[in-house]
Structures are given as C-alpha cells and as structure tokens.
Amino acid sequence: MSTLTVFQAFDRSPAREIPMDDAPTLATKLAAAAAAFKDRDGWLKTYERVAILRKVADLLNARAETFAKQIALEGGKPYPDAAVEVARAADGLRNAADELRNFAGKEIPMGLTPASEGRWAFTTKEPIGVVAAISAFNHPLNLIIHQIAPAIAVGCPVIIKPAAATPLSCLDLVALFREAGLEERWCQTLITDDNLLAEKLATDPRVRFLSFIGSAKVGWYLRSKLPPGTRCALEHGGAAPVLIHSSADIGTIIEPITKGAYYHAGQVCVSTQRIFVDRARFDDFVEVLSARVAALRVGDPLLPNTEVGPLIHPREANRVSEWIDEAIAAGAGRIGGGHLSETTLKPSILLNPPPEAKVSQLEVFGPVVCVYGYEDFGSAIEAANGVRWSFQASVFARDIGPALTAAQRLEASAVMINDHTAFRTDWMPFAGRKESGYGVGGIPWTMKDMSEEKMIVLRR
Incomplete structure (x- = not known):
C-alpha cells in the first residue's frame, strides 16, 4: 500500500x-x-x-x-x-x-x-x-x-x-x-x-x-x-477589493484591513488584496498601514503570539515572490517583504502595481496587498470590478451615501461596510460570482x- x-x-x-x-x-x-x-x-x-x-x-x-x-x-x-x-x-x-x-x-x-x-x-x-x-x-x-x-x-x-x-x-x-x-x-x-x-x-x-x-x-x-x-x-477564490472613501477614518480602519489582508498569510479565498484609496489620503494611509504591517509577528504558527505563518509549500512562496518581482519590474513600489524561510514570506505592500500585473488581476493567495490611488470614487468602483473574479468586497466610509453607492455597484456576493473582506459567519450565505x-x-x-x-x- x-x-x-x-x-x-x-x-x-x-x-x-x-x-x-x-x-x-x-x-x-x-x-x-x-x-x-x-x-x-x-x-x-x-x-x-x-x-x-x-x-x-x-x-x-x-x-x-x-x-x-x-x-x-x-x-x-x-x-x-x-x-x-x-x-x-x-x-x-x-x-x-x-x-x-x-x-x-x-x-x-x-x-x-x-x-x-x-x-x-x-x-x-x-x-x-x-x-x-x-x-x-x-x-x-x-x-x-x-x-x-x-x-x-x-x-x-x-x-x-x-x-x-x-x-x-x-x-x-x-x-x-x-x-x-x-x-x-x-x-x-x-x-x-x-x-x-x-x-x-x-x-x-x-x-x-x-x-x-x-x-x-x-x-x-x-x-x-x-x-x-x-x-x-x-x-x-478572488482578488477581493476594498474601497477607502475620503470620509474614512484612517486611524480606525487599519486594524480590520490588516487582518483581512494578512490573516493566514493571505491564504483565504476572500483575503483583502486590492485597496483603492482616495488620492488625497493615499500617503497618510500607506504610512499608517506600513507601520502596522511592519509590527506583525511572523514565524512559527505553533507559537502563541504569531500573527502570520507560512505558506503551504515552498513552491507557493516562490510563486508569490515571482509575482511581486514582476510587479516591481513593471513599476510598482514595495514596502516590506522578503523570505523568512522557504515557506514563510514577510508581509508586503505593493504601491500602484500596473492593472495588467498578476497581483492586480489574479488571486495572490499570499501575504501581499496592493494599494492604488484614485481621483474619482466612481472610477475606483469600476477598477474594483475590472477582474474575472467576484466574491466579497468592502468599503470604508463615514458618509453613508458613498458607502451605499459602493454596496450597490460593487460586483460581489457580499459587501462589508466598515469591515474587512474576509468577514464570515458559518450560517450566512457565502458565494462566488463570475469565475x-x-x-x-x-x-x-x-x-x-x-x-x-x-x-x-x-x-x-
């Protein structure tokens, strides 16, 4: 046998x-x-x-x-x-x-x-x-x-x-x-x-x-x-989008966004992957997010204080690294990242990767989040919808109007308002649309x- x-x-x-x-x-x-x-x-x-x-x-x-x-x-x-x-x-x-x-x-x-x-x-x-x-x-x-x-x-x-x-x-x-x-x-x-x-x-x-x-x-x-x-x-899976409206409170949204992006090293079908931020708030958001991500405890999952563990196999860690390198070569900025072991990657933030990059189009399934600046909220919704995948999405806003507009127009089976994309209870419907x-x-x-x-x- x-x-x-x-x-x-x-x-x-x-x-x-x-x-x-x-x-x-x-x-x-x-x-x-x-x-x-x-x-x-x-x-x-x-x-x-x-x-x-x-x-x-x-x-x-x-x-x-x-x-x-x-x-x-x-x-x-x-x-x-x-x-x-x-x-x-x-x-x-x-x-x-x-x-x-x-x-x-x-x-x-x-x-x-x-x-x-x-x-x-x-x-x-x-x-x-x-x-x-x-x-x-x-x-x-x-x-x-x-x-x-x-x-x-x-x-x-x-x-x-x-x-x-x-x-x-x-x-x-x-x-x-x-x-x-x-x-x-x-x-x-x-x-x-x-x-x-x-x-x-x-x-x-x-x-x-x-x-x-x-x-x-x-x-x-x-x-x-x-x-x-x-x-x-x-x-x-998907490439879950998050919209951050200009009315959002940057200080209070970082924790749920970080959890949604790096929970289980991003190996979740509704992990936060693509974040669209109002251009006027872009620098402030990236500064606060990068500080929080740098503080994540990465390593052995059996330790009681670990927040980000390994990927399932070395080939997956290598694939994610290759996708990151491809995006950087095409003009994306990068904060953090790197190998900790053959299966463990330090969390990365990619800034404005090209729309055609793999990290912008496909499910990364790794500890990577992409941040894009936008000028117009409607165009951000359009960009969020511009992939073959549609699962869960979220919008952060203190103003109810933009939040409801995003909830209506995002192509998703579930839209979280002021919460991360990976939220789920086991008795709620959970479904992917499109592919x-x-x-x-x-x-x-x-x-x-x-x-x-x-x-x-x-x-x-």
Whole structure:
C-alpha cells in the first residue's frame, strides 16, 4: 500500500505518514455509499442525525487544543487563529443540527381553480443522494465541516477527499463521527494525491452532488465532466477589493484591513488584496498601514503570539515572490517583504502595481496587498470590478451615501461596510460570482442544495 507523507508547513519536517487509497478502495467506498442511500429502511432518523452532530460537537470541543495544534502544524495557520477555527467548526456542527428544526417542505395552495378543487398538496424534503466532497488546505477542519455536516444533517452518504497537504484534521474529525455512533458507510474519506482518482470520485454516476473547494481551473473542469443530473457547488477564490472613501477614518480602519489582508498569510479565498484609496489620503494611509504591517509577528504558527505563518509549500512562496518581482519590474513600489524561510514570506505592500500585473488581476493567495490611488470614487468602483473574479468586497466610509453607492455597484456576493473582506459567519450565505464559484455555500444553503423537494398531492 502506498503512503502519503504529511509535512509541517513551517519547517517542512515530516509530521506523519498515512496510507493512501487506490482505485479498488474507492470503488468499494462508492459502492458502500450507494448501498446506504438505496436502503431506505436503513436511513438515519432525523433525531439520530441531530444527536450525532451534537455529540461530535461536544467531542470536538473536548479536544479543541489538540485539533488547533494540528491545524497549525499541517496547515501553517497561527495557533490563535487555529483555535478560532476549531470553535467555529464545533458551532457549525450545532448549526447543522439546529437547522433541522426548520428544515421542511411547505403547503402548496390548491382550490385556486376548478381543476385543483378537492386536493391538498405539500412538499417534503429528501436527501439528494451520494455526496462527493473535495476540500482545500487553508481551513483543514472548518471547510470539511461545511461539506460533510450538511450532508449528514440531511441524510446523504458522503465521501470526503481532503487536500493532500492537510488530511490529518479531516481524518481525526471523521474518527469523531465514528465515536459518536455514525456508521462508516455514511461518512468515508478518500486519501490520495492522485488527481485522476479524485476526478473518478467526483464524476462517478452514483454521485448526485459534488461539493468542490479549490482552484477555479480544477473546479470548472470537474463541472464540465459531471454526468447528467449531478448537481454541484464550486467555491474558488478572488482578488477581493476594498474601497477607502475620503470620509474614512484612517486611524480606525487599519486594524480590520490588516487582518483581512494578512490573516493566514493571505491564504483565504476572500483575503483583502486590492485597496483603492482616495488620492488625497493615499500617503497618510500607506504610512499608517506600513507601520502596522511592519509590527506583525511572523514565524512559527505553533507559537502563541504569531500573527502570520507560512505558506503551504515552498513552491507557493516562490510563486508569490515571482509575482511581486514582476510587479516591481513593471513599476510598482514595495514596502516590506522578503523570505523568512522557504515557506514563510514577510508581509508586503505593493504601491500602484500596473492593472495588467498578476497581483492586480489574479488571486495572490499570499501575504501581499496592493494599494492604488484614485481621483474619482466612481472610477475606483469600476477598477474594483475590472477582474474575472467576484466574491466579497468592502468599503470604508463615514458618509453613508458613498458607502451605499459602493454596496450597490460593487460586483460581489457580499459587501462589508466598515469591515474587512474576509468577514464570515458559518450560517450566512457565502458565494462566488463570475469565475469565483457556482452555487451558494453556508451550512443552511448547502443543506438545501443537498436535498430535493418532493410534492405529494392528495385528492378527496
């Protein structure tokens, strides 16, 4: 049996070696999941699913420190932020359980025409079928929760493939479901670094729903390969814009902007990346931002005071460095930056990089923020919208008029007013537009996607 070596993100030392699945193993797991769904008499009752989700939440809380350290180890997220991820994951499990109190169909009016007289119609909710979930590395526990908790809540068998770089949190979470009494056929893992095997999972005709979190290139490709009738949800990335109006208070906005830009070293799909500042406030803003960024504590994510940790792999650190160098060669100014280790970059601020530069057009996914000066607020909105990606955005202003104008005109699924672009709660809708995604995430919305309504009509 082949094995997968999991490395510590910060120093690249081996953390654990785990067995990988092969094609025959995947075939066995798909057969088990399909059989579980076909056996309607064996479906878990709603109260049983509620009890399992709540039990896992309790087990996760009891082992919160262990999970937080593991997230920091395998994914490189600083320990304080990893601890928050664990708390959110436990709350997400409870969210899924609580949502079942209101997860129901509705009555359809009859008797509105002579032909519908004497009938009573209503809908019920049913699980859609086998769910294939492919996840990303940057939130190795909470992303898994967002994919498998809704499936278990509505009664779908799920097979989850974690990122090859960060499988440990997923494996340990699924073990908690076993401990809570969930049979293996309802929640299985696929551990592999073989993209073709992952594609076989995603495109198997027995799979009725694909949940994919990762690169746009892979996600849209997989969607094109899905069998007829298979639904999907895709969550990709963006190049999140921030508009700073002339009325904004520079002193109070730096902290949320810094958090939004450098949280998890910028490895978040809605990380603040492009900041548009009124030209009259540009120098003041850059001065205050650069001072705050210079004070960020960068290094080992297992240390309790670290604010910015490593990137997931040396090749990612090298790629981000190359994009920065390209922007500088094209005329951008630079503040900060540089390598701390082969995976760890010091935070950078790029000043007025060209619109055509990669850092202006593509998702950087690193500790880099671009700052652009503008003369006209309307043109800043136009520039913010001028990329292929559209996810979350934000505007900072003390005047309500410009704030609402930006909220209406920014091409985004969510616009934060006086908060950073990476704000999220796990019960709110979360969706990419344009090339940034397909479908709507968030636990209640995912539960809806993983179910189907059936209408029943009774005639007297």
